Amino acid sequence: MTLRLVMGAEKKPDFKKAQEAALALLDEFGYEVPPIDPVIISRELGIRVYFVEFEKEDDNISGFFSADENAIYVNKNEYAPRQTFTIAHELGHKRLHEEWLKSSDYKVLLRDQSAAPKDPIEQEANVFAAHLLVPKFILQKYKDIASIQELATLFMVSEPVIRARLKHEYGK
Numbered sequence: 204m205t206l207r208l209v210m211g212a213e214k215k216p217d218f219k220k221a222q223e224a225a226l227a228l229l230d231e232f233g234y235e236v237p238p239i240d241p242v243i244i245s246r247e248l249g250i251r252v253y254f255v256e257f258e259k260e261d262d263n264i265s266g267f268f269s270a271d272e273n274a275i276y277v278n279k280n281e282y283a284p285r286q287t288f289t290i291a292h293e294l295g296h297k298r299l300h301e302e303w304l305k306s307s308d309y310k311v312l313l314r315d316q317s318a319a320p321k322d323p324i325e326q327e328a329n330v331f332a333a334h335l336l337v338p339k340f341i342l343q344k345y346k347d348i349a350s351i352q353e354l355a356t357l358f359m360v361s362e363p364v365i366r367a368r369l370k371h372e373y374g375k
């Protein structure tokens with residue numbers, strides 16, 4: 204147990220792998236214009252998506268992937284852009300971390316943890332989600348003609364996600 208924790212702490216996130224996996228999926232579906240809907244993608248891949256009300260003590264959960272059911276459960280009380288990001292994040296785990304999803308190490312996505320997680324696996328899932336929902340090749344077409352608010356509406360994500368993507372790709 205101790206050994207695994209040490210190894211886990213030393214593992215570096217592979218952002219390139221996460222970005223490429225997101226791009227490959229977009230390519231598979233032929234997306235060229237926003238918004239990218241991870242619910243449609245999930246369902247096309249045979250993954251069920253359920254919007255559910257969690258028990259009160261679990262209401263800090265944004266969502267999770269059920270490996271047994273091949274299904275994503277999303278907190279229906281969160282606002283839509285957040286739900287979209289959660290689904291894309293869990294889809295990232297499915298594409299990148301299938302073995303880990305089935306293991307006891309898997310953790311649900313909590314509301315307060317999602318912004319800047321330390322766990323490399325969580326970081327990879329966030330990068331996958333950001334690049335899936337706001338791919339550079341599509342962002343490129345709109346970034347100079349739309350405001351951050353308009354971009355958020357166009358891509359159906361939150362404004363912080365747009366800001367993070369602009370900063371990542373264009374340093375602004």
Ligand SMILES: [Zn+2]
Nearest residue numbers: 311312325328
């Ligand atoms: Zn996660």
